[in-house]
Amino acid sequence: MRRSPAFEAFRYAAILLACAITLVPILWMVSMAFKPIAEWQATGADLTWFPKEPTLDNFRYIFGESGSNLIVALDRTAAKPILSSLLSASLGTLIAMAAGTSAAYGLSRFGAGGNLPLALIQLRLFPPMAVMIPVMMMWSFLNLMDTWWGLALIYGIVTLPFAFWLMKTFFDDMPREIEEAALVEGCSRGRVFWRITLPMMRAPLASAALFVFILNWSDYLIALLLTTREWVTIPVYMASLSSSMTGQLYGAKAALGLIAAVPPVFLGIMIQRHLVRGLTFGALKQ
């Protein structure tokens, strides 16, 4: 179909606008991360798109080296929050994927747990705020408050429905005959799952895990309520980057934000090949 030039112009304008809305804030963050204090301060004399004097001061600052031109020293560095985020999001993803994949496989293949889909949806029906107070009480009772493993547990529970639903769709799309073929060859049920099903599901597993990881990685609310000091995560720590004297420490926040973007981007690139296949899994020739 040939489109009119006016339509083409409109189409590209719309694409550009969409890109700008998405990308400009990210560019702004990257630029900010490398600006010296004078350039990002709200009272800064000259606001610029790109740092005039690029510096790593912001990164040094959040890791404890208070530069000469930064006013207050932080009482905590970003190192432990980064560790906390990495540990809790990773273990949480592992929990959700392990439980979700098993449940999805059982339901998809054997019809086991027919109530599971609805039961799991309930987890998403309540606004998180409504359940967080009881969760805080339980976590406090279990001595899980302010620990990364306590966070990991709740992350695993909260993202379980996503892992379950994604994996169930993928299992439903995988032809049963492949497993039956292995069974006819004398393979046991357990072996079929480990040697045939899971290896063939690598791509969907990887994309589902990435999705769940990003959800856990970017959580703010749960971490805010379940951690207080020792194991706060990146988002919570970021919110604390302000002082009465300087107001918001935009440069430090931008630097931390840049660091926080690394793991998901890195993972995304690592599994890029699988990601495309995972997202188009259902469209494969069967």
Next chain:
Amino acid sequence: MTAIRLENLVKRFGGFTALKSMDLSIGDGEFMALLGPSGCGKSTTMNMIAGMEEPSEGRILFGDRDMAGVAMGRRGVGFVFQNYAIFTHMTVRQNLDYGLRMARSPKAEIARRTAAIADLLQLGDLLDRPASGLSVNILQRVAIGRSAMMEPAIFLLDEPLSNVDAAFRAVMRTELKHIQREFRQTMVYVTHDQLEAMTMADRIAVMDHGVLQQVGTPLEVYNNPANVFVARFIGAPGMNLLAGVPVEGAEGLRIDLGALGRSAVLDAPLAAAARRAKGGVQFGFRPEQVDLVAAGAGLGMTVGFVERIGARTIVHLERDGITAKAVFDNDTRVLVGDLVHLAPHPGALRLFDAATGAALREV
């Protein structure tokens, strides 16, 4: 080598009965085709033989052994699926020797059999290629090879050639027959393609709506269909069936075909069979077994449409809402709109009871 016996086999899925009752004996080393339209219960029967489904009623015996409760991995069957079911995360070789590796066969034995099968199915050059990305023709050959590797006593094939292209299908028909001769297995072959059943099978079991309609050699099924379903289903085009009423006359018994007039006098055994029909009969003859005769004789019908398919010409005929087909050589001169007169070959007539659809056999 194992014979298979199905005794009073029934399969229900909830309220739906997929297989109403099936009794079938498949001889040791026999090639049996289960033939029927989709939904006739042929795949269900096959899945029960393989052990993927448990029968609701009845028994499956391999030789004298009742298979109830025997897991599919222990039945000694090979199964080839319509959609190949290839392990795409493995190489062709890993697919082929998967079962033997599971069974922990000696390495030398695995290598020997892999080489033999690869040679037989011309997979030698592809052995170390990943299975993903191979063409469907090759995938299905790998799937057949993978099952053949286990040298199963019983080889089950569920529409293995439906997804491959026409040229390759013709090649595989010969190759499958060749494999069966080589290994002398009992083969059960599910298909909706009568050409596959006719060319490969020793016997054909024709099924419809969960009921076994007829079992016989390809020629028996073609020549002497047990009922109107088999008569219509087998043959391309199927048998002509015209509603008629037996009429006694001075010379003998004829069939009154309404607007088409009356048939020739039936020979004595067929006439005896026709007399046993309670009401009317279905007057059947193969489209291939008719001659054009001069006006005044035979059944007069108008040519509605002419299909020329190379060696043969299929003529669609019509008269007062009654339709029939005739197949002639490609040089037969018939034109659309012509009134032609047909006479079925004397030995080609088959009669069916109009009420029950069952064949009225000469006794």
